[in-house]
Amino acid sequence: MAIRNKKDFFAGILLLVFSGVMYRSSYSISSGLDFALGPTFFPRILLICVALGAMFLILVNIGFQQAARPAAEPLDKKTFFYRFCLVALTLAYIMVIPVLGYATATLLFLMPSMLLMGERTLKNCTQYAIIAVAITFGLQYIFSDLLNLFLP
Amino acid sequence: MFLDLDGTLFVLHPLTMLIMLAGVFGGLIIGAIPGLTSAMAVALLVPVTYGMDAKLGLALLVSVYLGAISGGLVSATLLNIPGTPSAVATTFDAYPMAKRGEAGKALAYGVFASFCGSILGFFALISLAPALGRFALRFGPYEYFALVVFTLTCIISIARGALVKGFISACLGLFLSTVGLSSTDGLPRFTFGTNWLQSGFSVMPVLIGMFAVSQILDDLQSLKKPVKILSGTFTLGEFLRVAINFKNSLWNMVRSALIGIGIGILPGTGSGLSNIVAYSQAKYASKNPESFGTGNPNGIIASETANNASVGGALIPLMTLGIPGDATTMMMIGAFMIHGIQPGPLLIRDHPDLMAVVVVSYLVSTMYMLLIQMGFIRVLIKALAVPQAILYPVIIVLCVMGCYALNSNMVDVWVFFGMGLLGFFMKWTGFPLLPLVLGLILGGMAESEFRGSYALGGDSLAGYLDRPIALIFLAVAVLSVATALYSARQAKKKTVP
Amino acid sequence: MRKIIVAALAFLVMASSAFAAYPEKSIQVVIPWGPGGSSDISARIVADKMKKYLPQPLVITNLTGALGLNGARQVLNARPDGYTLLWEHPGNLAVAPIVTKSDFRWNDLEPVCTVVRSDMVMIVPKDSPFKNAGDVFEAIKKAPGTVRWSIALNGVSHFAYLAMAESLGVDLKVILVPSPGDKARVVSMLGGNCDVTCVSYAAAEPYIKSGDIRPVAMVNSQRSQFAKDVPTLIEQGVNVTYDYLCAVFTTKGTPDEVREILAEAFQKVMKDPETIKALEAQSFTPDFKDRESTVKIWTEAATLYESLIKKYNLIK
Incomplete structure (x- = not known):
């Protein structure tokens, strides 16, 4: 027994677990008024559909012969690193906004991420710094003054 | 339909023309920025119009609306991130074209298609308005539900990847729409006792998160080789050539415009939906459907024509019945009321000048849009020569701020982030993103209309048997799934020896 | 000793100036519904006419979602300095927290006054x-x-x-x-x-x-001035009334002086003929009620709704 497509297989399992968990939690929805099928009908049907689809995926990928392996993508370490960093930076940015306020957080985010992604020459660094400041305050102006939106 | 002279002259007055120009320009920018939608733009401007003359305010809102819908094209083409939900289907073919170095051409197709769609919407507005408006009212819960099902099957069948995955994706999206307070019952679902999920998942953070973040993360691959995202130049001559080429896609354009107008007229649905349906129908009708998604201009034409035509479509029920055709026109109702005008069936009779203002400013804004976009295509391409290092962080900031601005709530930003990661994983495992987003958008309507039709039918589905329109939509939906399954089977047969 | 007196004096000056100078900056009015709805319109009209009576403007913000509770929560958790107001009516705010099993009720907010009636x-x-x-x-x-x-x-x-x-x-x-x-x-x-x-x-x-x-x-307790020939339910023998009264709330703990200033300003603006005209054009009737009346109305409404919810088993 072999798993034809690892990704699909695990995705299927994940989805199955997800729909199970969600289905369980749907029991805590208070349905005092069981009006027109009640609030639990729709979500439950959908979860069942997801589960069915997931099972289909799992079954399709369990074969009894070794099917041709799709070429595994070379996991470029560098790309992974960059992605991870960007994601981490963004996460930090989002967490920090309520604490430090929009302007500071944005500045703190823009500079490192630009440095991370670009060439680190002196000329570029100054360019980044100027742009970071310009964008931060430019956006602040547009959003809060022109559009009257609240920024944290 | 007689156009009131007063209203027409008002629009053609230099001050109004100037304000509308600013409106279209501003609208284009807002539309291009991922996270800011036309509904938001209009909502923000409504209070601003309070101090203005009603006619001026209306003209401004119409121009911003049109601009915003058209602006989505820009970021869709150049960044593969739809600036507004109305440009989602545009990304499918515009971005691949841009990657090939044909960004200018793609934009040209988009601009011209937007223009044509707008013009056709205009004709619908002035000629068919009242009759169509009344007809649209007959759409009850049965028809709406059937339409939703149909749209979902459209999207599942055009999405990349296995049908099963598309199906799962759509179901997940529909499920996510149930999180939060049920609109039908007012009861919290899947909130796990916290407050922050009570309003559920807003569409824009999910849309932008999935598309933008996954796009950026994807593009990071080619980072260390500083590649200009897009090259290509653009001349007026090319633009004219594109315009002339349109005659080959005439039928596509007309059909997409009709779809756009039709969906726009229906209260509650608008350009966000019509671009997808139009795209799927164009692919269906095409002689080489596999080319859709690789840079077939017909995809761009379909999407952009439809979304602009929907603007005209959505204005119809607004003006003839006082019922908003979509989210943006819903905001415009506020503008009427702020000026002490009651939108309703008597609006045209009591305020003929307003109708004229809307119609004429729509036409003028269309022209503006064409001219501005034509002029700026070259500038935009150059702008995208900005190195990725600067561009992407800025985009992230814009998205984050855009999401926050939606409801002054950090929750939306977290949703953006979370959905971004989810979107990335989905792309990585081959699950199409679009059905999920569409499921989220349509889920609320799907559920409430389904339950409404169930209740109307006396707690059963018997009501459907009396509603031919609904049955037709459902039948077409089933057919399109069946055909998609069949052609997938055929394709497999070809590859397996 | 001197230091204490100076400090006390300074504090008094600051404290009194804080109250005397209210409002010093613009006041945010949270509307828990989308723009263009009836709450929104009445609020915007009033806010606009208020410019004559308060030195600082009222800025309208729409915070939708969660059956109006998003907006309510914003005001609930704001600083009790009178700069955040909520615009709501009993049919919603008295009911929604119960139905959604929220951790607060309408009386966790501080009522200021009732402002507008619609039919x-x-x-x-x-x-x-x-x-x-x-x-x-x-x-x-x-x-x-x-x-x-x-x-x-x-x-x-x-x-x-x-x-x-x-x-x-x-x-x-x-x-x-x-x-x-x-x-x-x-x-x-x-x-x-x-x-x-x-x-x-x-x-x-x-x-x-x-x-x-x-x-x-x-469904009002009296005939509407906009539809004088439509009888009320009571006249037709059905003892049901719902008076759609929009009230202004602020955060609990707001000083009384601030509340009084606000209530006074609202009272004045509701008497202003321009306000009346603008509101009536949209089928609203200005109807100012002070804090006690407001509390009474809301308590009655809330009791009625709670009993209906229990009787008809609307939530478990």
């Missing part, structure tokens, strides 16, 4: 056989389960229906068609998808004027 009307399509409320109830009794009544579940229209059933002592068996939002219910009626419903008069007015819809009763 609620019971409507039928133009070709309907019902000429008055009595006809509707007769038809329901005669043929239970066939008349289609459109409501928003757990919303004002729903409670109006339940209250009517209560007072008639009859279980009104109808097909309840869920349709959230006044506009949606009107559209559903226009499309021939429901037979009777209750909406705010402002939402129904353009269609009544154009003849597509007919009012059969007012």
Whole structure:
């Protein structure tokens, strides 16, 4: 027994677990008024559909012969690193906004991420710094003054 | 339909023309920025119009609306991130074209298609308005539900990847729409006792998160080789050539415009939906459907024509019945009321000048849009020569701020982030993103209309048997799934020896 | 010793100046609904006319979601300095926290005053056989389960229906068609998808004027000045009233002085002829009520709704 497509297989399992968990939690929805099928009908049907689809995926990928392996993508370490960093930076940015306020957080985010992604020459660094400041305050102006939106 | 002279002259007055120009320009920018939608733009401007003359305010809102819908094209083409939900289907073919170095051409197709769609919407507005408006009212819960099902099957069948995955994706999206307070019952679902999920998942953070973040993360691959995202130049001559080429896609354009107008007229649905349906129908009708998604201009034409035509479509029920055709026109109702005008069936009779203002400013804004976009295509391409290092962080900031601005709530930003990661994983495992987003958008309507039709039918589905329109939509939906399954089977047969 | 006196004096000066100078910056009015809705319009009109009576402007913010509770929560958790106000009516704020099992109730907010009244009307399509409320109830009794009544579940229209059933002592068996939002219910009626419903008069007015819809009763305690020939439910023998009264709330703990300043300003603006004119153009009636009356009205409404919820088992 072999798993034809690892990704699909695990995705299927994940989805199955997800729909199970969600289905369980749907029991805590208070349905005092069981009006027109009640609030639990729709979500439950959908979860069942997801589960069915997931099972289909799992079954399709369990074969009894070794099917041709799709070429595994070379996991470029560098790309992974960059992605991870960007994601981490963004996460930090989002967490920090309520604490430090929009302007500071944005500045703190823009500079490192630009440095991370670009060439680190002196000329570029100054360019980044100027742009970071310009964008931060430019956006602040547009959003809060022109559009009257609240920024944290 | 007689156009009131007063209203027409008002629009053609230099001050109004100037304000509308600013409106279209501003609208284009807002539309291009991922996270800011036309509904938001209009909502923000409504209070601003309070101090203005009603006619001026209306003209401004119409121009911003049109601009915003058209602006989505820009970021869709150049960044593969739809600036507004109305440009989602545009990304499918515009971005691949841009990657090939044909960004200018793609934009040209988009601009011209937007223009044509707008013009056709205009004709619908002035000629068919009242009759169509009344007809649209007959759409009850049965028809709406059937339409939703149909749209979902459209999207599942055009999405990349296995049908099963598309199906799962759509179901997940529909499920996510149930999180939060049920609109039908007012009861919290899947909130796990916290407050922050009570309003559920807003569409824009999910849309932008999935598309933008996954796009950026994807593009990071080619980072260390500083590649200009897009090259290509653009001349007026090319633009004219594109315009002339349109005659080959005439039928596509007309059909997409009709779809756009039709969906726009229906209260509650608008350009966000019509671009997808139009795209799927164009692919269906095409002689080489596999080319859709690789840079077939017909995809761009379909999407952009439809979304602009929907603007005209959505204005119809607004003006003839006082019922908003979509989210943006819903905001415009506020503008009427702020000026002490009651939108309703008597609006045209009591305020003929307003109708004229809307119609004429729509036409003028269309022209503006064409001219501005034509002029700026070259500038935009150059702008995208900005190195990725600067561009992407800025985009992230814009998205984050855009999401926050939606409801002054950090929750939306977290949703953006979370959905971004989810979107990335989905792309990585081959699950199409679009059905999920569409499921989220349509889920609320799907559920409430389904339950409404169930209740109307006396707690059963018997009501459907009396509603031919609904049955037709459902039948077409089933057919399109069946055909998609069949052609997938055929394709497999070809590859397996 | 001197230091203490100076400090005390300084503190007094600061404290009194803080109150005396209210408002020093713009006041945020949170509307828990989308722009263009009836709460929104009345608030914007009042806010605009308020410029004459308060040195700082009222800035309207729409914070939608969660049945209006997002907006309520914002005001609930704001600083009790009088710079954040909520604009709501009992049909919603008294009910929603109960139904959603939230951790707060309407009286966790500080009422300032009532401001505006709008009317609620019971409507039928133009070709309907019902000429008055009595006809509707007769038809329901005669043929239970066939008349289609459109409501928003757990919303004002729903409670109006339940209250009517209560007072008639009859279980009104109808097909309840869920349709959230006044506009949606009107559209559903226009499309021939429901037979009777209750909406705010402002939402129904353009269609009544154009003849597509007919009012059969007012659900207010008195006849509406905008529809003088439409009898109220009470006149027709049904003891149900719903007075759509919009009130202003602020955060609990706001100093009394600040509240008084606000209430006074609202009272003045509601007497202003321009305000009255603008509001009436949109079918609103200025109706200022002070804090005690407001609290009384809300408590009564909340009690009624709670009893209805319990009796009809709307939540478990």
